[in-house]
Amino acid sequence: MKTKLASTPYDWLDRSLDSIHKANWHRSTQTITSKAGTIAKVNGREMLMFASNNYLGLAGDRRLIEAAIAATEKYGTGTTGSRLVTGHLALHEELELAIADLKNTEAALVFSSGYLANLGTISAIVGQRDLIVGDAYNHSCLKKGAVMSGAMAIDYQHGSLADLSAKLQAHRSKYRRCLITTDSVFSMDGDLAPLREIMNLAATYDCMVLVDEAHGTGVFGDRGGGVTNALGLGADLIQVGTLSKALGSLGGYVAGSAKLIDYLRNRAATWIYTTGLSPADTGAAIAAIEIVKSESSLRQQLWQNVAMVKQGLQALGIPAIAFDSPIVAIEVGDIATTMAQSQYLRDRGIFAPAIRPPTVPTARIRITLMATHTPSQIQTLLQYLGLAEQEAKPKR
Numbered sequence: 262m263k264t265k266l267a268s269t270p271y272d273w274l275d276r277s278l279d280s281i282h283k284a285n286w287h288r289s290t291q292t293i294t295s296k297a298g299t300i301a302k303v304n305g306r307e308m309l310m311f312a313s314n315n316y317l318g319l320a321g322d323r324r325l326i327e328a329a330i331a332a333t334e335k336y337g338t339g340t341t342g343s344r345l346v347t348g349h350l351a352l353h354e355e356l357e358l359a360i361a362d363l364k365n366t367e368a369a370l371v372f373s374s375g376y377l378a379n380l381g382t383i384s385a386i387v388g389q390r391d392l393i394v395g396d397a398y399n400h401s402c403l404k405k406g407a408v409m410s411g412a413m414a415i416d417y418q419h420g421s422l423a424d425l426s427a428k429l430q431a432h433r434s435k436y437r438r439c440l441i442t443t444d445s446v447f448s449m450d451g452d453l454a455p456l457r458e459i460m461n462l463a464a465t466y467d468c469m470v471l472v473d474e475a476h477g478t479g480v481f482g483d484r485g486g487g488v489t490n491a492l493g494l495g496a497d498l499i500q501v502g503t504l505s506k507a508l509g510s511l512g513g514y515v516a517g518s519a520k521l522i523d524y525l526r527n528r529a530a531t532w533i534y535t536t537g538l539s540p541a542d543t544g545a546a547i548a549a550i551e552i553v554k555s556e557s558s559l560r561q562q563l564w565q566n567v568a569m570v571k572q573g574l575q576a577l578g579i580p581a582i583a584f585d586s587p588i589v590a591i592e593v594g595d596i597a598t599t600m601a602q603s604q605y606l607r608d609r610g611i612f613a614p615a616i617r618p619p620t621v622p623t624a625r626i627r628i629t630l631m632a633t634h635t636p637s638q639i640q641t642l643l644q645y646l647g648l649a650e651q652e653a654k655p656k657r
């Protein structure tokens with residue numbers, strides 16, 4: 262006779278997974294078996310890639326691949342320890358100097374990812390007696406960093422200087438330090454933060470400002486220094502970013518004053534207690550920064566592609582949230598319509614995912630453009646977006 266197995270401390274996993282499935286929220290991975298580029302082999306099928314953060318096409322660039330190989334040949338595959346013990350390479354110093362030069366700051370520090378850079382920096386510079394006021398649409402790592410810091414964290418309405426000002430007016434005086442946090446380019450909407458005005462409010466209310474340039478670095482500014490550089494901002498800022506998007510590698514960074522960087526080396530737990538960035542990632546990032554600084558033609562090509570998509574969508578009468586960056590969030594209708602159109606595109610070999618609430622307030626097809634997309638690839642995208650409007654039938 263079969264006896265019923267006793268319950269285990271992990272039974273809750275079944276219940277939680279069930280509820281994720283019931284809410285239609287279960288996510289799964291898509292397996293890629295090709296080199297990063299505009300065409301990707303996804304689950305065995307070739308697709309036109311309109312969802313990658315590889316804005317300049319550098320993740321598949323021969324020069325980065327060779328730099329990663331050369332760094333690996335010289336230093337090996339792993340760094341063997343934390344930066345403060347055995348994992349600090351001359352190559353890291355070279356990368357940090359290159360980032361400081363790119364961002365026009367005194368110094369920089371590289372972390373294992375952009376996520377860890379934000380967690381470590383925010384939790385090191387503010388604590389329980391302090392206030393964080395952040396844009397409601399900030400990336401998850403800014404929000405989790407705020408929780409980790411123990412500071413009082415308040416959101417202001419997305420992009421609203423009036424609300425930011427009101428929140429500072431109401432709360433600033435009750436706290437020791439104050440930190441304003443914002444993405445420079447918002448990852449799900451593709452619009453830009455009003456950084457100059459935020460800096461003015463920060464000066465009025467004696468606040469530090471941390472700006473996440475994950476989607477700005479390499480894409481904005483004459484040398485690819487980001488939105489901050491394009492606006493001529495830098496000195497009073499804490500700039501965080503990633504090496505994994507336009508720079509085509511992996512890792513994160515903080516750029517700012519020499520004092521800030523020295524302090525973070527002593528206080529940022531996500532930098533101190535983790536292994537130094539791998540030689541391959543470090544070498545590739547150095548090569549990428551060199552390319553980004555010197556080859557403005559890549560950025561020109563990217564912006565031409567953004568302009569082509571803008572023109573095409575406007576001609577089709579399809580609304581997008583913004584055309585301020587290579588992230589174009591297309592609002593085609595309610596959740597069911599958005600899902601149906603994204604599936605329609607997928608069935609025709611176009612990878613352009615639907616993003617829906619609660620991740621974002623309104624459903625959208627999120628497209629990301631690359632410098633290496635050809636005009637004919639963009640034409641194909643526009644053609645199918647037009648057809649999807651007429652032919653994709655939502656399940657009701």
Ligand code: PMP
Binds near residue numbers: 444504
């Ligand atoms: N900030 C923003 C705005 C991002 O979009 C991302 C990545 N999705 C990150 C930070 C995290 O960067 P990384 O992937 O290097 O951890």
